Amino acid sequence: MKTHRCDVDLEVRYAETDQMGVVHHAAYLVWFEVARTRLCAQAGRPYASIERAGHFLVVSGVDVTYREGARYGDVVRVTSWVDWVASRAMQFGYQIRRDARLLADGHTRHVWVDQSTGRHCRMPADLAAPFLAFAEQTELSRRGRER
Amino acid sequence: MKTHRCDVDLEVRYAETDQMGVVHHAAYLVWFEVARTRLCAQAGRPYASIERAGHFLVVSGVDVTYREGARYGDVVRVTSWVDWVASRAMQFGYQIRRDARLLADGHTRHVWVDQSTGRHCRMPADLAAPFLAFAEQTELSRRGRER
């Protein structure tokens, strides 16, 4: 976890549960996405404006570890941060808690895509400084080549 | 229900259930959509190709009556047809059954939108003949003005 992180509190929605009586595991990826949206806004660029400016931040990988189920009626806190940032890729980290209990944690990896060409590209220039700061890096890491 | 109709059999997905132990009511709209896709294909134009050609068939209204819950493990049959077709709008009808039991029925209303302008427009010309035939109409109805 990094020093700069972002907390979003979400009320569990009934539609997010399944017949096991807990939140369906795919919903956690949606929660991660809500938190990621918030981190981009904190970096000075709401993700909606990133797309309008011609880029997509495409998900290239995810991993989640589920420790305990969230339930309808719970308010969960999604904490997210930037794990690392490379010129063409980056990783976010996440923890989901209900009060002090860790319910799940995970990561999402991303690549940048230029909407006009549909091809991988470099991160929008103005995002480099804030994301480097969030990731506690002084320069872009070398992981850019991984998808 | 009209003579020309289309049946799609769907296995209930676990993710479609909620903690009541039955399929969440919003999932039925997704099933209606799967059936509608099939009807468009039967009219000679898969909906994906309708969009690629520059139109959207936008949902302007829905109604659903839920009679009995579908459950994980069920295979449901979604029957759909064209209720009526106007120059700028149309309505589809649906029934969802498990064997002989009617689980739900409903309708979706739609308007055509031109992607280049973002405005309402007339139905693509080549769809008029098949949709009129499906709706058992000899001419376009006057309901085009409703959203």
Place this chain on the structure above:
Amino acid sequence: MKTHRCDVDLEVRYAETDQMGVVHHAAYLVWFEVARTRLCAQAGRPYASIERAGHFLVVSGVDVTYREGARYGDVVRVTSWVDWVASRAMQFGYQIRRDARLLADGHTRHVWVDQSTGRHCRMPADLAAPFLAFAEQTELSRRGRER
């Protein structure tokens, strides 16, 4: 619309959009549900506790009119109220706005089910007073027999 109503502000989630670039029409039913949850809490019984006490408030019908699309980046306000309440059924009403624009409105109808028998039943006694007040009724309406 009734005097007693409840507003919930929701940030549109990326996962709620579809390739039309607007929120998928099924997501509105999920938003209605979030608002309904809030109204039940205002009536003194969070819906989670209603279920734990042995009842389900099952959706028996919905209708939605879609006027304009919600988009990722929008914050929408879901306003809900109790339209009418009968001994065994009730209806909620909803409007969804982005600032002053009405994006959609609709209704959901419900019946009460006793979890122990799986059969329709009367509303939990302690909810009658607050729901009657919300609906501006002095007594339960006669609509109880509709599903």
Place this chain on the structure above:
Amino acid sequence: MKTHRCDVDLEVRYAETDQMGVVHHAAYLVWFEVARTRLCAQAGRPYASIERAGHFLVVSGVDVTYREGARYGDVVRVTSWVDWVASRAMQFGYQIRRDARLLADGHTRHVWVDQSTGRHCRMPADLAAPFLAFAEQTELSRRGRER
């Protein structure tokens, strides 16, 4: 990938797309689940019957690598198999293809839960033989202790 595997062909649903014009990354977990359901059926126990008999096969971890987007109009083939099986845990593997193109691959890890106690438990006895055969193991692996 193991010799025993199961293929499920799925038509992409419109609701599964997002405004990037491709299938939302969370939908792949739902597709994995559809495939897993089929593998359980091939092991002689449809998952619905496993739950009715008092067990849950809870997801404890997932990882997915996304290589190329699936699109509305595509039919994707989800191939799944049993990676390994332990006394109290197991892992499934998945690949998603459109024709010869690999779109995504991943894994889900699971633990068994006894519905009556809500606690982790051993795999239902009658599933051991078929799952061992699917996993090409002669005995249960030692990974049972991982969540």
